[in-house]
Amino acid sequence: MLSLTGISKSFGRLPVLHEVSLAFNTGEVHALMGENGAGKSTLMKVIAGLHAPDGGSMRLKDAPFAPASPHAALLAGVAMIHQELMPIPDMTVGENILLGAEPCGPMGLVDRSAVRARARALLAELDCDLSPDAPMRTLSVGQTQVVEIAKALGRDADVLLMDEPTAALSDHEAAALFRAIARLKTKGVAVVYTTHKMDEVFRLADRITVLRDGRHVITAPARELDQERLIAHMVGRPMSEVFPPRGKASDEVVLEVDGLSRKGRFESVSFNIRKGEVLGLAGLMGAGRTEVASAVAGLVPASSGEMRLRGSPFRPQTPGEALAAGVAMVTEDRKGLGIVPALPIRENITLSALVTLCHGGLIDRTAEAEAARSGIRDFSIRASGLEQPVEQLSGGNQQKVLLARALLNRPEVVVLDEPTRGIDVGAKAEIYALIRRLTDEGRAVLLVSSELPEAIALSHRLLVLRQGKVAAALDASETTQEEVLRHAMPL
Amino acid sequence: MNLRLDRSLLHRFGILLVLLAVGLGLSLATESFLTVSNLTNVARQVSINGILAVGVTFVLLTGGVDLSLGSVVALSGVVCATFAHPSADGHPLFLPVAAGLLTGAACGLVNGGLVTKGNVAPFIVTLGMMTVARGLALIVSGGRPVADMSERLTALAGDVGGVPIPLLFFAAVALAAWAFLRRFRLGRHVYAVGGNEQAARAAGISVGQVKLFVYVLCGLMAGLAGVVLAARITTGQPNAGVAYELDAIAAVVIGGTSLSGGIGSVAGTVLGVILIGVINNGLDLMSVSSYYQQVVKGVIIVGAVWLDRRQARG
Numbered sequence: 001m002l003s004l005t006g007i008s009k010s011f012g013r014l015p016v017l018h019e020v021s022l023a024f025n026t027g028e029v030h031a032l033m034g035e036n037g038a039g040k041s042t043l044m045k046v047i048a049g050l051h052a053p054d055g056g057s058m059r060l061k062d063a064p065f066a067p068a069s070p071h072a073a074l075l076a077g078v079a080m081i082h083q084e085l086m087p088i089p090d091m092t093v094g095e096n097i098l099l100g101a102e103p104c105g106p107m108g109l110v111d112r113s114a115v116r117a118r119a120r121a122l123l124a125e126l127d128c129d130l131s132p133d134a135p136m137r138t139l140s141v142g143q144t145q146v147v148e149i150a151k152a153l154g155r156d157a158d159v160l161l162m163d164e165p166t167a168a169l170s171d172h173e174a175a176a177l178f179r180a181i182a183r184l185k186t187k188g189v190a191v192v193y194t195t196h197k198m199d200e201v202f203r204l205a206d207r208i209t210v211l212r213d214g215r216h217v218i219t220a221p222a223r224e225l226d227q228e229r230l231i232a233h234m235v236g237r238p239m240s241e242v243f244p245p246r247g248k249a250s251d252e253v254v255l256e257v258d259g260l261s262r263k264g265r266f267e268s269v270s271f272n273i274r275k276g277e278v279l280g281l282a283g284l285m286g287a288g289r290t291e292v293a294s295a296v297a298g299l300v301p302a303s304s305g306e307m308r309l310r311g312s313p314f315r316p317q318t319p320g321e322a323l324a325a326g327v328a329m330v331t332e333d334r335k336g337l338g339i340v341p342a343l344p345i346r347e348n349i350t351l352s353a354l355v356t357l358c359h360g361g362l363i364d365r366t367a368e369a370e371a372a373r374s375g376i377r378d379f380s381i382r383a384s385g386l387e388q389p390v391e392q393l394s395g396g397n398q399q400k401v402l403l404a405r406a407l408l409n410r411p412e413v414v415v416l417d418e419p420t421r422g423i424d425v426g427a428k429a430e431i432y433a434l435i436r437r438l439t440d441e442g443r444a445v446l447l448v449s450s451e452l453p454e455a456i457a458l459s460h461r462l463l464v465l466r467q468g469k470v471a472a473a474l475d476a477s478e479t480t481q482e483e484v485l486r487h488a489m490p491l
Numbered sequence: 492m493n494l495r496l497d498r499s500l501l502h503r504f505g506i507l508l509v510l511l512a513v514g515l516g517l518s519l520a521t522e523s524f525l526t527v528s529n530l531t532n533v534a535r536q537v538s539i540n541g542i543l544a545v546g547v548t549f550v551l552l553t554g555g556v557d558l559s560l561g562s563v564v565a566l567s568g569v570v571c572a573t574f575a576h577p578s579a580d581g582h583p584l585f586l587p588v589a590a591g592l593l594t595g596a597a598c599g600l601v602n603g604g605l606v607t608k609g610n611v612a613p614f615i616v617t618l619g620m621m622t623v624a625r626g627l628a629l630i631v632s633g634g635r636p637v638a639d640m641s642e643r644l645t646a647l648a649g650d651v652g653g654v655p656i657p658l659l660f661f662a663a664v665a666l667a668a669w670a671f672l673r674r675f676r677l678g679r680h681v682y683a684v685g686g687n688e689q690a691a692r693a694a695g696i697s698v699g700q701v702k703l704f705v706y707v708l709c710g711l712m713a714g715l716a717g718v719v720l721a722a723r724i725t726t727g728q729p730n731a732g733v734a735y736e737l738d739a740i741a742a743v744v745i746g747g748t749s750l751s752g753g754i755g756s757v758a759g760t761v762l763g764v765i766l767i768g769v770i771n772n773g774l775d776l777m778s779v780s781s782y783y784q785q786v787v788k789g790v791i792i793v794g795a796v797w798l799d800r801r802q803a804r805g
Contacts, residue, residue: 299693320695329693337693340686342753351683352694354676361675405694 001026001190002047002065002078002159007056009042011392012384016042018214019056024159024190029181031205031222032194034234035424037382037394039214040194044161047192048080049073061158071100077158081148081165087136094119094132097151122150125183127176142169142285149177153184160184162193166200167422170285178204196424198227210234235426243432243457246477247439249277254444255314255327255413257296260305265291266468269305273413273444278435280459280476281448283488288468289448290332290417296446297329297415298322299337309413323352328411330402332418332448334395338402341391345383346372348390348401353408375404380430396427403434414438417448432458452481464488506745506762509795510769517773524776531655535648535723537768538657539564539716541761543739544746545661545668546712548760549705551743552672553685554752555606555613557706559620560713560739563598564732566628567591567717572637572727575644583641591718592711598624599710603703621736628729637727648723657719661764664712669757681705685752741792742767766795 009017049067067073103114119132210217210233266288295302298316316322331337379400449455459476464487472487517524571591672678683691746763748755
């Protein structure tokens with residue numbers, strides 16, 4: 001269906017793809033695997049017409065294929081679902097799904113009932129009962145993802161590129177996606193797909209290609225690989241995904257939360273975190289985990305309830321107040337609430353800590369560069385230098401920049417919301433080790449994670465939220481995924 | 492050397508090339524362009540637009556806009572001239588200058604307050620201020636030019652050792668702004684707010700304070716421009732400054748600042764200001780009718796930005 005020959009691409013002096021040659025077949029799910037920065041996303045963007053390759057050529061259905069824009073690629077039959085979602089928030093779900101392909105009557109008048117009907121049919125294919133008239137702005141990340149998938153489904157594409165489609169999906173939504181992918185296969189669509197979830201790859205993919213540092217490593221039928229060997233290909237050396245053992249938490253309570261509520265989001269949430277402890281917040285999507293974490297970090301203040309930090313009242317109304325008090329957060333919304341894309345890595349790392357790097361408002365450039373350099377070193381950020389704009393980094397490296405930013409202030413409480421979302425195994429292991437290091441230094445960590453094995457292995461205690469309320473507080477060393485899920489499921 | 496620096500150098504280099512080409516063309520086409528007296532004249536003329544452009548650079552960097560500049564220039568000029576009347580009490584230089592600057596800053600404070608606290612779009616807020624300030628200028632002056640200014644004040648438009656004082660103001664303001672944006676915490680925060688407002692807030696930056704600051708600063712610059720203009724035309728003219736904001740914004744955009752915020756520099760703005768000034772001057776020297784001047788100027792503005800963006804994409 002689609003073949004690539006010798007595709008190369010560099011950003012500035014940083015080579016991202018090096019002579020990659022591949023073929024994608026009709027009716028086949030092809031998984032692209034690799035660590036962050038391996039070039040998966042870039043390769044997809046080249047195919048989708050977002051980046052022009054520096055070298056190499058592509059053929060689609062035995063004709064030369066060199067899309068000048070995403071639109072040209074779409075017309076040729078190549079659709080892409082992006083890792084970072086791109087909805088238009090003020091349009092409805094239906095309008096977003098059929099954006100650029102609106103069914104029109106004579107004179108270009110949009111047939112709104114046809115939009116609605118077509119959108120509803122596409123959503124139904126994904127087993128989703130969202131209303132086509134719902135404003136896009138009101139949707140969760142997971143729901144937005146489903147809409148993006150429906151949008152691509154509606155284009156009758158021959159090749160469908162999916163960059164981590166399930167990263168933000170609940171299990172229910174993911175299962176619906178897998179059913180849709182199976183249908184696409186029978187229709188003869190070539191599905192190209194990236195993910196960091198190992199179990200998913202082996203469930204879904206017919207063939208697997210591994211990229212490492214922009215080079216093609218191997219392409220093999222999925223049944224000829226197993227998790228162990230796949231990871232070895234990805235990182236270039238054998239390794240198994242290991243969680244570091246938990247550190248020893250002290251008895252000293254750092255943060256007490258008592259009856260925290262925000263109307264319609266969460267209600268009467270109480271917990272405390274001790275020095276050196278990781279408290280996991282578990283629950284299904286929409287259970288209020290992110291909202292509770294955001295309230296603790298002052299991002300969206302709670303409407304009632306008490307918090308005490310080291311015994312003193314703590315009521316952050318802004319993230320700035322929380323930071324000044326010693327509570328820092330890394331949000332799950334890397335693009336929206338995290339990076340400032342056009343600014344260099346240096347300025348992104350030091351953004352929250354400029355106060356400590358200033359003399360009377362004047363930035364101490366030597367100290368700033370040193371702080372940024374040690375951030376790059378401590379978090380193994382892969383970049384061409386301090387001054388590279390952060391928008392050119394891969395998702396995982398952007399995440400490390402944000403972690404470096406949050407920790408530069410040496411906060412006592414670190415709130416991590418999905419710190420490993422969309423991150424490869426190698427980087428995950430680094431972040432696990434980092435969390436262990438934080439607790440060894442006596443910091444308290446509030447961890448939100450949708451990956452249960454991760455939440456259980458890293459946390460000392462787990463707080464399970466269900467529909468905005470605390471359903472259970474579990475000792476993480478004695479609990480199981482089944483027990484957590486039992487508490488998390490709506491009654 | 493790194494990517495970002497490369498690009499911004501190329502960027503400035505591009506505008507510089509256009510500027511040199513225009514200058515060379517004018518030197519060949521006219522005898523009077525490349526003379527000390529004419530270049531001094533150009534410097535004097537660009538100073539007011541320069542001061543305004545430096546101020547509005549801050550606002551554009553945060554992703555906002557200020558359309559009220561021209562009217563605020565007129566209002567500040569009228570207020571300044573009123574206090575500069577020979578019969579007025581108080582210090583003949585300090586008082587009118589302070590009154591003019593404060594008037595501008597106050598307009599900026601209202602703009603910034605409505606944008607941050609009132610959560611109204613900058614376009615709307617400053618469009619309203621454009622009308623209100625013009626009306627206030629007419630009210631304060633009774634609709635007539637305020638003449639009879641003390642010579643201490645009108646001397647502000649004069650020379651020091653052959654250098655026009657307005658040019659010194661422009662240079663001082665531009666240098667201070669350049670250093671401020673590059674070296675100071677608040678300057679960095681201006682870029683962060685424009686680059687990603689939500690992320691800036693999550694990083695602990697008080698977005699409201701940053702925005703308030705840029706509008707007050709922009710108003711202050713309009714106040715300064717008003718004082719300088721009043722000194723130059725020796726009257727407070729309530730109808731002065733019409734569409735000045737557009738020249739200022741054009742200069743900033745030509746200088747490479749993104750209208751959506753987060754990207755740009757004062758150095759670029761200064762080059763943009765000079766380019767517009769030289770074009771104006773050249774068209775005058777070649778005695779192009781003022782009707783055609785407007786058309787030519789518009790085409791050159793869009794053309795310069797278009798060329799620049801093409802280059803930036805590589």
